[in-house]
Amino acid sequence: SILIVDFGSQVTQLIARRVREAGVYSEIAPYNAAEAAFERMKPKGIILSGSPASVPEDGSPRAPQCLFDSGLPILGICYGQQVMSHQLGGEVRPGHETGEGGEFGRAFLTVTEECILFDGLWQVGERHQVWMSHGDKVTRFAPGFRIVATSDGAPFALIADDERRYYGTQFHPEVAHTPDGAKLIANFVHKVCGLSGDWTMAEFRATKIAEIREQVGTGRVICGLSGGVDSSVAAILIHEAIGDQLTCVFVDHGLLRLNEREQVESLFRDHYNIPLVVVDAEERFMAGLAGVTDPEKKRKFIGAEFINVFEEEAKKIGGADFLAQGTLYPDVIESVSFTGGPSVTIKSHHNVGGLPERMNMKLVEPLRELFKDEVRALGRELGLNDQFVGRHPFPGPGLAIRIPGEVTKERCDILRKADAVYLEEIRNAGLYDAIWQAFAVLLPVRTVGVMGDGRTYDSVCALRAVTSVDGMTADIYPFDAAFLSRVATRIINEVKGINRVVYDYTSKPPGTIEWE
Numbered sequence: 001s002i003l004i005v006d007f008g009s010q011v012t013q014l015i016a017r018r019v020r021e022a023g024v025y026s027e028i029a030p031y032n033a034a035e036a037a038f039e040r041m042k043p044k045g046i047i048l049s050g051s052p053a054s055v056p057e058d059g060s061p062r063a064p065q066c067l068f069d070s071g072l073p074i075l076g077i078c079y080g081q082q083v084m085s086h087q088l089g090g091e092v093r094p095g096h097e098t099g100e101g102g103e104f105g106r107a108f109l110t111v112t113e114e115c116i117l118f119d120g121l122w123q124v125g126e127r128h129q130v131w132m133s134h135g136d137k138v139t140r141f142a143p144g145f146r147i148v149a150t151s152d153g154a155p156f157a158l159i160a161d162d163e164r165r166y167y168g169t170q171f172h173p174e175v176a177h178t179p180d181g182a183k184l185i186a187n188f189v190h191k192v193c194g195l196s197g198d199w200t201m202a203e204f205r206a207t208k209i210a211e212i213r214e215q216v217g218t219g220r221v222i223c224g225l226s227g228g229v230d231s232s233v234a235a236i237l238i239h240e241a242i243g244d245q246l247t248c249v250f251v252d253h254g255l256l257r258l259n260e261r262e263q264v265e266s267l268f269r270d271h272y273n274i275p276l277v278v279v280d281a282e283e284r285f286m287a288g289l290a291g292v293t294d295p296e297k298k299r300k301f302i303g304a305e306f307i308n309v310f311e312e313e314a315k316k317i318g319g320a321d322f323l324a325q326g327t328l329y330p331d332v333i334e335s336v337s338f339t340g341g342p343s344v345t346i347k348s349h350h351n352v353g354g355l356p357e358r359m360n361m362k363l364v365e366p367l368r369e370l371f372k373d374e375v376r377a378l379g380r381e382l383g384l385n386d387q388f389v390g391r392h393p394f395p396g397p398g399l400a401i402r403i404p405g406e407v408t409k410e411r412c413d414i415l416r417k418a419d420a421v422y423l424e425e426i427r428n429a430g431l432y433d434a435i436w437q438a439f440a441v442l443l444p445v446r447t448v449g450v451m452g453d454g455r456t457y458d459s460v461c462a463l464r465a466v467t468s469v470d471g472m473t474a475d476i477y478p479f480d481a482a483f484l485s486r487v488a489t490r491i492i493n494e495v496k497g498i499n500r501v502v503y504d505y506t507s508k509p510p511g512t513i514e515w516e
């Protein structure tokens with residue numbers, strides 16, 4: 001395995017991901033817990049991460065000396081390179097002293113000497129794109145090192161000490177903007193550390209199951225299901241680990257899509273045999289939403305009421321020591337807290353924020369290290385079908401934020417039907433997987449129409465479909481006109497209450513994906 005020592009870089013998890021992609025198991029440990037992790041894991045290699053800190057500054061973090069004493073290969077990335085150079089007798093100077101202000105963004109380096117990291121990849125004399133993000137830099141490398149690649153802003157872009165098997169990069173090989181970075185990291189773990197690269201998602205599953213058993217012991221776990229991929233995969237994995245010590249709770253707030261509740265019931269109860277409590281809370285939510293039109297008030301009410309319902313159920317079930325969540329890496333905002341020691345700060349997950357503290361429960365979050373596509377791969381590994389793991393994201397507040405104006409059961413029913421027609425047509429056209437998210441919106445606007453010989457005066461339905469990689473930015477999906485008119489005709493004919501359909505042509509930014 002590989003031990004990744006985290007100095008607080010925002011992209012440390014990408015290092016872990018690249019190591020996983022190279023088929024090797026890794027664990028991340030904060031720098032001040034790295035010695036314990038090292039002794040427990042007995043790794044075959046070490047990677048030192050980047051950091052927002054500055055090596056020349058008093059109190060900035062250092063790598064534990066035991067790592068250098070171990071005789072194992074070390075790859076230092078950015079701050080990792082600087083701290084390694086500093087601790088081994090080189091010199092690092094802050095950007096303001098060298099007068100060069102650092103480098104941020106795309107840079108090109110030139111390969112000056114051969115190096116094992118370049119095997120099958122780079123030749124001497126070639127230029128390659130890399131991603132830099134540093135203020136400080138190494139100004140004198142430690143004894144034993146040589147330069148193998150340079151860039152204009154970083155003369156020591158890549159340094160190597162082949163005897164001790166120490167390597168340092170000023171750039172970030174773990175990010176996508178360093179196109180060959182994944183291969184450099186793979187060369188480090190395979191060729192330098194001698195690891196074979198046969199680790200798979202199946203082993204991730206086995207490792208996590210062992211970890212969950214150890215963490216939970218004979219305790220009881222409650223997991224809130226949303227119907228989405230993340231909480232489902234977390235629940236199935238935890239059930240595999242501890243069986244019926246797990247109870248899942250699914251709150252039907254009446255803001256779900258057509259047949260969603262039935263699908264969850266059949267998947268969990270019938271297929272996986274997982275204890276499942278379904279709470280029918282539609283009336284409560286509709287009553288609380290009556291007269292509410294402000295989007296933020298809707299969200300706040302739904303979030304708070306969800307916690308109330310969940311807490312009541314948890315009390316009924318009784319004796320739960322743990323709350324399971326499908327938190328993914330992008331939900332984890334800060335990996336190392338410099339002020340609070342090795343503790344880890346997380347963003348509270350949308351649906352149950354505050355609940356664990358209130359009920360004195362501990363968290364079980366087996367997907368914390370994974371990215372969305374890895375969760376999907378794990379879902380497949382656990383036997384979920386492609387259609388399920390490929391589901392579009394669905395927001396916690398559900399249809400409420402797709403019904404601008406007042407939310408009523410009647411309007412939810414209308415929207416559910418229109419949305420189902422739209423999604424059915426998208427699946428039939430084979431477009432579902434090319435789209436990040438597609439849904440219908442029911443507008444609080446009525447327009448005049450004519451159907452048969454009669455006048456109609458009904459609501460407008462807007463269709464939305466976007467492509468995106470992470471939901472942060474999005475483009476509209478360019479359906480052809482024939483597709484859109486087919487959907488519009490079906491919705492107007494089949495859904496009573498809608499007599500006009502429009503397509504939303506707004507990208508994000510300036511729009512958001514949801515309408516509220």
Ligand code: XMP
Pocket residue numbers: 299350393394395396397437471472508511512513514515516
């Ligand atoms: P926006 O509308 O902000 O949405 O562009 C970006 C992504 O986040 C989802 N979303 C939510 N998910 N609770 C959630 O769990 C929410 O309150 C929420 N609001 C937006 C949205 O569906 C899209 O995928």
